[in-house]
Amino acid sequence: MYRFLLTPRWWGINVFVLLAIPFCVFMGSWQLSRFEERMQDHDRASAQAASNEREAAAPLAELLPVDQETSGRQATVSGRYGKQLLVPGRELDGERGFYVLTLLRTDGGKALPVVRGWLPGAADPAKAPAAPTGEVTVTGALQASEQPGENGVSAKGGLPAGQTSAISAASLVNLVPYELYDAWVTLDKADSGMKAVPASAPADSGLNLKAFQNLGYTGEWFVFAGFVVFMWFRLLRREVEFARDAELGLLPEQTTSPTQETAGTPTQ
Numbered sequence: 288m289y290r291f292l293l294t295p296r297w298w299g300i301n302v303f304v305l306l307a308i309p310f311c312v313f314m315g316s317w318q319l320s321r322f323e324e325r326m327q328d329h330d331r332a333s334a335q336a337a338s339n340e341r342e343a344a345a346p347l348a349e350l351l352p353v354d355q356e357t358s359g360r361q362a363t364v365s366g367r368y369g370k371q372l373l374v375p376g377r378e379l380d381g382e383r384g385f386y387v388l389t390l391l392r393t394d395g396g397k398a399l400p401v402v403r404g405w406l407p408g409a410a411d412p413a414k415a416p417a418a419p420t421g422e423v424t425v426t427g428a429l430q431a432s433e434q435p436g437e438n439g440v441s442a443k444g445g446l447p448a449g450q451t452s453a454i455s456a457a458s459l460v461n462l463v464p465y466e467l468y469d470a471w472v473t474l475d476k477a478d479s480g481m482k483a484v485p486a487s488a489p490a491d492s493g494l495n496l497k498a499f500q501n502l503g504y505t506g507e508w509f510v511f512a513g514f515v516v517f518m519w520f521r522l523l524r525r526e527v528e529f530a531r532d533a534e535l536g537l538l539p540e541q542t543t544s545p546t547q548e549t550a551g552t553p554t555q
Contacts, residue, residue: 291526300522307515315508318501325498328355344426347399353431353470359486362429362472366393368418370463373450374402375410379482385410386484388454388471389418390463391425398465400454401425402473404481410450416479427472428486432456 291297344361351357374386384407390398406414432455451458456467477483 291530297526300519304515304519308512311508311512311515315505315512318504318508322498322501322505325501347393347429347468347470347472350429351468351470353429357429358431360429361426361475363424363426364391364393364399364472365422365424366391366399367422368392368401368420369398369465371415371418371449372459372462373410373412373415374452374454375446375450376452377405377484379405379484382407384408386454387415387478387481388451390459390465390467391423392465396466397468398463399468400459400471401427402454402471402484404474404477404479405484406481410447412449416481419478425472425474427474430454430471430473430486432469432471433458 292301342361344363347362347364350360350362369390369392371387371389374388377384377386384405386405387403389401389403391401392398403418408414433453434455435453435458446452451462454471456469459467473484473486475483
């Protein structure tokens with residue numbers, strides 16, 4: 288009754304099943320490993336954030352370039368404040384407002400974007416307090432340049448003069464006459480009655496949408512593997528029932544088998 292398994296058609300079905308199941312299991316396992324890696328990154332970022340609060344501030348030059356290890360570290364740098372800009376559309380504690388961003392010109396000639404604090408409401412230069420004059424030393428959490436579209440960073444252009452949507456060298460290069468560091472800091476203690484802006488976690492180090500996409504893809508691949516097994520058993524059962532009915536003479540002479548119907552090939 289099971290001799291049909293030796294036919295070329297069933298050889299093809301069996302080979303497909305034997306290849307498809309391991310492939311689906313492999314892809315599901317890989318997606319699960321990606322989710323576990325993101326979980327570990329999240330745990331490391333949480334531990335790093337707690338460690339950053341305890342560590343003493345280090346000179347800016349020692350922490351560049353910004354990566355997952357140095358993002359959030361306390362950096363200290365000296366210089367003189369220069370041009371000031373506003374970053375609209377930023378939320379803090381569930382309230383919408385704007386950042387006050389001032390460029391700190393260092394002795395090396397480059398300028399470092401410094402978020403001196405946050406204010407509620409629409410971005411208005413009249414609300415933003417002036418930066419301290421003279422030589423200053425600032426300490427704050429080091430951050431990587433923002434990318435439009437992530438962490439609530441707006442990608443829209445056409446802002447009024449004196450405003451920027453993202454805090455990055457690429458966004459600021461045409462707005463200020465200084466050479467810029469590819470990084471920025473947010474002050475631990477905001478200036479002049481503003482609220483301090485907390486540091487953000489490094490990119491791809493949290494339980495974000497990508498992490499849960501990996502988990503969803505894991506389930507999909509294992510479902511695919513189960514579906515392949517289910518369809519193979521279903522075809523096998525139909526073929527056995529067809530063979531049994533044929534032996535009992537219950538089928539017309541020109542009736543085709545289930546797998547032949549699927550392939551569209553009549554029985555010879």
